Amino acid sequence: MSFPLSPERKHLNVLVLCDFPNLIRYKRSDRLMVRHLYNLLFIFSQNGATVTLNDRSGLPHDVLWVAGSELTAYANPFLSRKAWAELEFEQYDVVVCHFDLERELASFLATGKPAAGDSVIWSMLNPWDSDYQYRFTRVDQLFEPGAAFCMDETFLEQQLKPFRKRMQAACRTYTYTAYLKTFGKLVTALQANNLRLAKKPCKRILIADDYRRRLYLGDSVVWMNYVKKLLRHCGDFDQVTINIDNDNAFDRLQSWYGPAFGAKVVISKQPFASLDFATYDLVVLETDLVLKFLLQVQDRPTSFSATSVYTINPLTDQPDGRQDGWDFLAGKEPAAAFAKKPEPVCRPERALAVSTTERAAADSWLETQGVNSDHGLIVLLSGSSRAKKVLPKEEFYDLVGQFLQHTPARLLIFLAEDLCETDFAAAGLLSDRLIFRPAGGVREDLGFLISRYTRLVIGPCTGMLHFANAAWIYLLLENKVNAKDLPQMVVYTGKQEHDKDYLPHNWWGDSLVRCLVLIIENGLDNLVDMRQLPAEVEFLQTCSDQACNITAKLLFNKLTNIPEMKGLLRAAPPCGKAEPLCS
Known part of the structure; x- marks a missing residue:
């Protein structure tokens, strides 16, 4: 088990396990990962540790740096090229491994062949995935106050910061x-x-x-x-x-x-x-x-x-x-x-197989909530990996209110850490047509998007709508449903600040999902069907805005103007009582 080592230990032996292929990402050297590795070498060595960087590949590290830079030879004094079985793990107080090597290292140590002694294992950080699940303790805990390599302000400003600037300037891309x-x-x-x-x-x-x-x-x-x-x-x-x-x-x-x-x-x-x-x-x-x-x-x-x-x-x-x-x-x-x-939309490679059991389980639960084929179901998705891809919470509540007012269908909302049932009550959204369900597994939640009761699924540019699209394609190809039984599926989106190359056509072209894109026309916000827009990144970056700026009023008004929605969006009955949908 990893734990912070006492800073009273004046001299530590550190082993870093990182092979050259671990520094490759998207067919080139990963500059963030390279700088992270060299950052560790610098901190450990400058704080009195004896450092060994074991790289089994045998490939030189100078190719990672601009020719003539001091960093081309920086790793050489630390480099070891041994197989793990040749390493004497008991000599090391600290073992740090690349996160891609965690599973291999755990299996290797479990054989009992290496005597790990008092060494403890730490994992290098994954700079691309903040939600990464580490097998060992994250290496940054070694630098916390009271840990073995905690750093004072003088070291940070006078040594580490200049070294990082030199790395930034000298790091180059080693290509495929x-x-x-x-x-x-x-x-x-x-x-x-x-x-x-x-x-x-x-x-x-x-x-x-x-x-x-x-x-x-x-x-x-x-x-x-x-x-x-x-x-x-x-x-x-x-x-x-x-x-x-x-x-x-x-x-x-x-x-x-x-x-x-x-x-x-x-x-x-x-x-x-x-x-x-x-x-x-x-x-x-x-x-x-x-x-x-x-x-x-x-x-x-x-x-x-x-x-x-x-x-x-x-x-x-x-x-x-x-x-x-x-x-x-x-x-x-x-x-x-x-x-x-095959037909452009229903391509076999786009189909996601779903079982009758998965659909039936969702249908049965919905029936316990009072849903039937007369009333129908609308699924409102609100989650995404990035907050700026979704409606702000207040606008989402407003959208729910619009649906309660203008459709008799029941509404299914998946709850999350930042979306609680009590929040809806506090927003004045009280209706027996609201159905709340904690988000489950992906396949479990998918069952509700492909339920025989579902009439409309709407949400941001998110994976669950991709899943629903693929599942409905499968059901069509397998003749398990007729085209007339398909629900309306609508995604709203806009340009994405974190991805300058984002183009909705790449994600929703040739799909069963209608994609509405936020476009600014003459200073006014408008939602435009993606099919009416040029498939050009430059156009989207120039004429669009982020989805978080879409209002509930704008979105709902656009939905009411879609001919296929006419039988679904109409005035709701009084007192929140559900009435049958138009056939």
Whole structure:
């Protein structure tokens, strides 16, 4: 168990476990992670510790810095290149590991082979995910008051701050192309092997994606779409293994998408180092795993004579575009058995399998709340990963009031930490047509969005609407519902300050969801159907505003002008009593 070490210990031995591939993100060196690592080396060494940075890759660190900078050789005095089994863990008072190595380190220590002694384990910080669940204690607790490496103001201002400025100025990007060149002969051999095996049927397939990206629900739907599209190019396979060596992502992706890929596809969590690539006909690597893979197989390139190895980039629906000869989707056409193109919206790769049980469970609970097919249900979503993507709370309450006044349907609202049932009462929203439910798991909540009672789902640009869209596509493709049974699904959005490249067309184009975008026209706010707007980022950045500036009045007025809403939005009966909807 990790705990702050007493500052009375004057000399500490510190071991930092971080391999070069851990510094790669989105096909290039992660500058935030590089600076975090070097920041730790500086703090530990300047406070009298003996520091060892163990990097098993053997790759030089000078490529991370501008040529001529003092930092090109800064890590050299600390570097060790040993296998973990060769390290004498009992010599170290503090062991700090990269967060991607937590699971591997825990398994390694559990064997009892290394004698850990009195050393305690800490995790480097994930600068991209504030909600990351660490296995060990976060390393920043070592710097808190009373801990082993607490720092006074003099050190912070006179030593650490100038060092950070030097890092900021000297840090450079080590690119995908650059590290492919490092393994040029091996890459060329793999590409040549791919050409030789191009027409060989692929019966056993491995897709390796450790999903080190932050796990947003909406992004994960894009990931599902991409993987299903990839599978459509693989022909008549016998088995596909999607391996996700990541504790933070595996459980959720397995829970959300386990059934989505079909009976021949399994999602596994094997350590990447234990994968026997040569047992597969086809290995497809997410690009951030390429360097790790090349390091792992560099000593046995001929063992892949019967295996094709390609790369994928699940962040985009398009091939990489690089002429590196091994992007799996570049130039591909669907396998013959799947060559017939489906309708644009209802594409099989966009479908999320849902069970009859999931829908029935939601229907049964709603019936206990007085919902039936005469009254119908409206689901109002309010949550998002970012506050500026949603209506302010006061506007959300106003929107609820508008629906209570102008529709007889019952309203379902998922409660959250910042959204309590008592808040609605305090806002004067009292009605027997309001249904509150604590947010459950993603699949559980999805059941309400695809209930046979649901007439309208409305919310911000959020993952649950992507889930609902994918589930309804599945129900249509499987002929479990008719098109006339689909609810209206509406998302409201605007430009996003945190993502300058955001374009709603990329998220909601060819979907069942109607997307309303906040546009400023002649100084006035207006909600415009996305389909009427140019698919241009520059236009959105210039003419739009953030969704948090949408008012309830503006949104509700827009909804009442949508022809498909005419039978749903009408004057409510007095005293909050529900009446049947128009047929």
